[in-house]
Amino acid sequence: MAKSEIAKLAETIAWFEDSLKKLNEESKELSSDLVQLADSLGREIRQTSKFLSDESVKKLEEAYKESVKKLEEAYKEKEKEELENSEKMGKENYDKAVKEVFDQIKKIVSG
Structure with missing residues (x-):
């Protein structure tokens, strides 16, 4: 090989390297960049998931409290009705006994 060919080959190898x-x-x-993007996306997904999870828990707690409140109100109403019915029956029985x-x-007296 000629020196010029060797020089060209060396130049090509240097360019290739x-x-x-x-x-x-x-x-x-x-x-x-990909690792940073993945970290950023992962962080964003975790934050969004936590937010959504917290919101869901909050809504469930509110729904639970509302359900308990409605059940308590229904129980008190039923208890009140039962008491009124009991008092009414007691009064009716008393009136009947007095009669x-x-x-x-x-x-x-008459007989």
């Missing part, structure tokens, strides 16, 4: 180094550096930069006593007294 230089190109490989540049590609390697670009690859490292892109890899680093029977008066009827017995009338029978005794």
Whole structure:
């Protein structure tokens, strides 16, 4: 081989090595950018998930409290109705017993 061919070959090899180094550096930069992007996206997903989870828990707690409140109100209303019915039946039974006593007294007095 002639010196000029060897020089061209050496120049081509040097260019090739230089190109490989540049590609390697670009690859490292892109890899680093991808890692940063993945970290950023992961952080954003975690924050969004936590926010949504917290909101869901808050809504469930509110719904639970509302359900308990409605159940308590329904129980109190039912208890009130039962008490009123019991009082009404007690009064009716008392009135009936008093009437029977008066009827017995009338029978005794008239007869």
